[in-house]
Amino acid sequence: MVDTTWRPASADPELACPIAPVVDIVFSRWTTPILWALHEYGRQRFVELERRIGAITPKVLTQRLRRLERDGMVTRTYHAEVPPRVEYEITALGRSLAPLFAGLAEWGAAHLDEVRGARDAYDADPARPRP
């Protein structure tokens, strides 16, 4: 008789990888720089963040901040003045990522050159598949 109750780990997708959910929350093109800026420079207004991060547009900055707020990584404080003032601050939950961010920065400093070298070597070989 065949056991039909068994399922491969693959049946529930990438949850076999325990860090996939963390990646989904913290690591995207703009969320990481936003969290970094809030951690490095403390509580900031919308326009300060915008200027510090640079190329981001207000639309995208708002979207990312809203999601970070929803996930408990950031708080938003509205001051009803004229002109209006809104301040964003990283939460304790957000700050708990700091050692990991530091580790990633260190990894980058130590290994990014090697990645670039691998890339150049790969691209230099005409036999390699190209997108």
Add this chain to the structure above:
Amino acid sequence: MVDTTWRPASADPELACPIAPVVDIVFSRWTTPILWALHEYGRQRFVELERRIGAITPKVLTQRLRRLERDGMVTRTYHAEVPPRVEYEITALGRSLAPLFAGLAEWGAAHLDEVRGARDAYDADPARPRP
């Protein structure tokens, strides 16, 4: 006289955030599970990876593996047999991420519940902006 040589850090975009380049290389929906699988279970064939990761399609798996190979994180070894056999293995460069991955897994175990709680609280408030 005005110094026109000065530029705000924002002039070169998110490079103000030292981990942005690392994020670009390592953290996307599928690259992280792929690296995790290769690190946890060692050298594997294409179909083994495919089955272990689960929901990924062969097209996407190929795309991600190619990029990881180009970035020096993974090696691809082709054996001309019938049927053909291809083995993927994580490199020393890829393995150097292991402590960081472990740290992220630990962070998830410790804080994912808090994130879910924050989400629920946010969603429960009808006054919150919705997408």
Add this chain to the structure above:
DNA sequence: CGGTATCCTTTACGATACTG
């Protein structure tokens, strides 16, 4: 100042079929 509103492009990802 702190956003929204529109419109557009790019990119990842997904479904399905097919091949050396």
Add this chain to the structure above:
DNA sequence: CAGTATCGTAAAGGATACCG
């Protein structure tokens, strides 16, 4: 087995303009 080809979807992001 290890992919490739071709289609389509959806989300992220970008450009620009406008508003309370």
